[in-house]
Amino acid sequence: xxxxxANGEMPEVLFWVGCAGSFDQRAQRITKAxxxxxxxxxxxxxxxxxxxxxxxxxxxxxxxxxxxxxxxYNNIQxxxxxxxxxxxxxxxHCFNILKNEYPALGGNYEVIHHTTFLQxxxxxxxxxxxxxxxxxxxxxTYHDSCYxxxxxxxxxxxxxxxxxxxxxxxxxxxxxxNGLCCGAGGAQMFKEEEAGDTRVxxxxxxxxxxxxxxxxxxxxxxxxxxxxxxxKKQEKEDDIAVLDIAEMVAQSLAD
Amino acid sequence: MHLIQQIFFIICAGVAxxxxxxxxxxxxxxxxxxxxxxxxxxxxxxxKNMTLLALGQKKMFKKPVPAxxxxxxxxxxxxxxxxxxxxxxxxxxxxxxxxAPFLGPVYGYLIGFFEILAVLVLVSCAIFLxxxxxxHVxxxxxxxxxxxxxxxxxxxxxxxxVLMSLLLTMNAADQILQARGVEHYLATSPFWVSSHLTGxxxxxxxxxxxxxxxxxxxxxxxxxxAFLNYLPYxxxxxxxxxxxxAYYTRLIPQGEMKNMKDIQNEVLYMMQPELAPPPAEGAPxxxxxxxxxxxxLSWKNLLDAYSCTECGRCTSSCPANLTGKALSPRKIMMxxxxxxxxxxxxxxxxxxxxxxxxxxxxxxxxxxELRACTTCNACVEACPVGIEPLSIINQLRRYLVMEESNSxxxxxxxFSNIENNMAPWKFSPDERDRWAEEMGAS
Numbered sequence: 049x050x051x052x053x054a055n056g057e058m059p060e061v062l063f064w065v066g067c068a069g070s071f072d073q074r075a076q077r078i079t080k081a082x083x084x085x086x087x088x089x090x091x092x093x094x095x096x097x098x099x100x101x102x103x104x105x106x107x108x109x110x111x112x113x114x115x116x117x118x119x120x121y122n123n124i125q126x127x128x129x130x131x132x133x134x135x136x137x138x139x140x141h142c143f144n145i146l147k148n149e150y151p152a153l154g155g156n157y158e159v160i161h162h163t164t165f166l167q168x169x170x171x172x173x174x175x176x177x178x179x180x181x182x183x184x185x186x187x188x189t190y191h192d193s194c195y196x197x198x199x200x201x202x203x204x205x206x207x208x209x210x211x212x213x214x215x216x217x218x219x220x221x222x223x224x225x226n227g228l229c230c231g232a233g234g235a236q237m238f239k240e241e242e243a244g245d246t247r248v249x250x251x252x253x254x255x256x257x258x259x260x261x262x263x264x265x266x267x268x269x270x271x272x273x274x275x276x277x278x279x280k281k282q283e284k285e286d287d288i289a290v291l292d293i294a295e296m297v298a299q300s301l302a303d
Numbered sequence: 304m305h306l307i308q309q310i311f312f313i314i315c316a317g318v319a320x321x322x323x324x325x326x327x328x329x330x331x332x333x334x335x336x337x338x339x340x341x342x343x344x345x346x347x348x349x350x351k352n353m354t355l356l357a358l359g360q361k362k363m364f365k366k367p368v369p370a371x372x373x374x375x376x377x378x379x380x381x382x383x384x385x386x387x388x389x390x391x392x393x394x395x396x397x398x399x400x401x402x403a404p405f406l407g408p409v410y411g412y413l414i415g416f417f418e419i420l421a422v423l424v425l426v427s428c429a430i431f432l433x434x435x436x437x438x439h440v441x442x443x444x445x446x447x448x449x450x451x452x453x454x455x456x457x458x459x460x461x462x463x464x465v466l467m468s469l470l471l472t473m474n475a476a477d478q479i480l481q482a483r484g485v486e487h488y489l490a491t492s493p494f495w496v497s498s499h500l501t502g503x504x505x506x507x508x509x510x511x512x513x514x515x516x517x518x519x520x521x522x523x524x525x526x527x528x529a530f531l532n533y534l535p536y537x538x539x540x541x542x543x544x545x546x547x548x549a550y551y552t553r554l555i556p557q558g559e560m561k562n563m564k565d566i567q568n569e570v571l572y573m574m575q576p577e578l579a580p581p582p583a584e585g586a587p588x589x590x591x592x593x594x595x596x597x598x599x600l601s602w603k604n605l606l607d608a609y610s611c612t613e614c615g616r617c618t619s620s621c622p623a624n625l626t627g628k629a630l631s632p633r634k635i636m637m638x639x640x641x642x643x644x645x646x647x648x649x650x651x652x653x654x655x656x657x658x659x660x661x662x663x664x665x666x667x668x669x670x671x672e673l674r675a676c677t678t679c680n681a682c683v684e685a686c687p688v689g690i691e692p693l694s695i696i697n698q699l700r701r702y703l704v705m706e707e708s709n710s711x712x713x714x715x716x717x718f719s720n721i722e723n724n725m726a727p728w729k730f731s732p733d734e735r736d737r738w739a740e741e742m743g744a745s
Contacts, residue, residue: 065735065736065738067726067727067728069738070726070730070734070735070736070737070738071726071728071730071734071735072728076738079738080738080741080742083739083742084742095736095739097735097736097739098732098733098735098736100725100735101725101726101732102721102725102726102727104721106717106721106727107717107718107721108560109560109678109697109700110700110704110710110714110717110718111593111697111700111701111702111703111704111705111710112704112705112710112718113563113566113592113593113701113705114566114569114570114705115718115721115722117563117566117567117569117570118570118722119721119725121570121571121574144556144558144559148555148556148558148559149559149560149562152562152567153562153567194677194678194679194680194681195558198557198558198679198680198681198683198684199556199557199558199559199680200556200557200558201556225684226365226620226681226684228622228625228681229622229677229679229681231622231626231677232677233677233678233679234676234677234678234679235714235717236677237727238713238714238716238717238727239674239711239713239714239717240711240713241626241628241675242623242628242629242630242671242674242675243627243628243629243671244623244626244627244628244675245626245627246626246627247626248622248623248625248626248677251622251625251626252622
């Protein structure tokens with residue numbers, strides 16, 4: 049972003065990468081896939097790079113409002129300084145907090161989740177997909193993340209992208225508004241689960257595996273981690289892939 | 304004789320309504336112990352929610368079988384109340400079937416229609432009893448319901464069955480008395496259900512039938528007045544509070560957590576001290592961050608607690624509960640109500656609240672329960688009347704972390720990583736865009 053600003057230019061959109069997308073090895077692949085798509089179709093985008101900080105979501109959900117407010121203050125200062133108008137992010141937690149919770153603190157931006165952005169790019173003909181992509185006719189199930197689904201009522205855009213990939217979408221019993229959490233939200237990602245009979249991600253992955261799908265499609269780096277772990281627990285990692293929708297699109301781009 | 308009955312009826316009804324109003328008043332006071340929150344914006348959307356959720360029972364239909372049974376009881380309850388209006392007027396004026404002469408044959412059809420509803424209510428309640436006590440539907444058979452909550456549910460269902468049976472017996476006796484041309488028992492067209500029940504009582508003398516009819520009439524109406532007074536002590540109060548609760552339910556996206564303006568300002572003044580207002584004379588004492596007890600919650604959280612009918616749809620969709628954790632969103636609501644009632648009794652006794660050494664956190668809701676929440680909003684989504692257990696959980700968590708510094712070691716680590724490295728993991732902020740460098744290199 050600093051480079052754009054130095055040249056007096058404004059990118060079409062700011063890609064908010066998020067901490068998982070920046071640091072987590074698995075999530076970096078999602079980040080790279082999404083950036084590849086943007087590059088390929090010629091979307092002028094910027095990242096904040098080293099100036100990006102945690103949105104404060106895990107702190108706020110855990111109850112640490114002070115820390116959240118500090119992070120939000122700094123991020124909003126940075127983004128307002130650059131005059132950011134439009135943000136796309138591949139993390140539904142960042143999406144939710146930037147879209148719904150930053151405005152009260154003076155951060156007003158148009159915020160789009162990357163699955164919605166991809167759907168728009170496909171609809172506008174900017175993203176062109178292979179006629180016979182690798183996912184054509186493949187049995188695929190889609191896991192609704194809580195922060196995209198129930199939190200923000202976005203259920204159709206990711207499914208529309210899967211439809212464009214020509215997959216055979218098999219829904220889990222608990223989907224859309226009834227979707228089961230992967231177990232990572234509310235800062236659970238950063239601590240051991242409380243004592244119980246089983247783990248949330250094991251339960252959810254078992255449901256996904258039961259559909260007979262070869263790919264579990266996700267839209268959130270935390271869900272992806274949890275589902276990958278769940279697939280390993282079932283010793284199915286050679287048969288079933290957990291992929292972010294951006295990775296699926298990146299693999300299916302027409303030349 | 305008639306006059307004595309009339310006077311007795313008016314006294315019964317008067318006392319019942321007075322007691323009910325008094326209890327409702329104390330519940331209103333309890334709810335208003337909560338923090339202020341302005342929820343009067345966008346009345347159009349609020350009326351729509353009330354119409355769809357409370358009146359239209361939209362979310363109930365996520366589970367079609369109980370939804371149909373519930374709608375039978377609900378519609379029956381509301382429509383049969385039209386007949387209760389007649390019964391009350393009869394009682395006050397010392398008349399019998401006041402509306403019959405005005406409506407002619409239509410009266411018989413109307414009562415017949417009410418009777419069909421009464422049968423539907425009766426059958427539905429019987430099925431509900433079976434689901435609770437024999438089939439042991441999981442969400443209706445969990446340990447948090449042991450004791451009073453289970454009994455409460457059964458008392459409600461049994462009372463409704465008894466009331467409907469009294470209504471049908473009364474009408475059946477009435478029909479025989481009509482046929483025998485007994486004075487006062489004005490002939491109507493046959494009632495659709497009770498006209499088939501007359502065989503049960505045909506052998507009785509006219510005197511015995513009049514006694515039966517009168518007894519049923521009195522038990523039915525006194526039963527209704529007693530039930531009215533039972534409501535505010537019971538989970539069944541939802542039949543009233545579902546409406547305001549759906550009206551005041553959240554309009555903003557479910558994912559949005561409420562901002563804490565005082566903390567926002569504190570951070571702002573820390574970053575830009577020039578904006579801080581000069582310390583005001585006699586500034587109000589600092590209140591607590593987050594919620595420790597019911598008074599720290601918003602009035603809407605407290606209305607939620609009284610509106611909960613303990614159906615357990617929240618708990619049966621909660622990922623933590625489904626995987627055996629201690630958390631149950633329904634229990635959060637039940638605990639909030641129980642504690643609020645306790646605080647209310649404390650105020651009744653001492654004029655104002657005297658510290659009883661207890662609080663909602665710890666004494667009612669444990670830290671383990673609060674820690675298990677994934678903030679997934681499944682409980683909020685599931686609630687047919689717009690209750691938000693997550694809102695209470697979030698506020699209690701804020702109290703634990705900010706006032707008690709009570710958080711697991713891993714969270715403390717996460718906090719310090721965010722503070723020092725601007726990310727919840729221990730990575731150097733300089734590495735944040737390494738992925739981009741790697742891409743650029745390839």
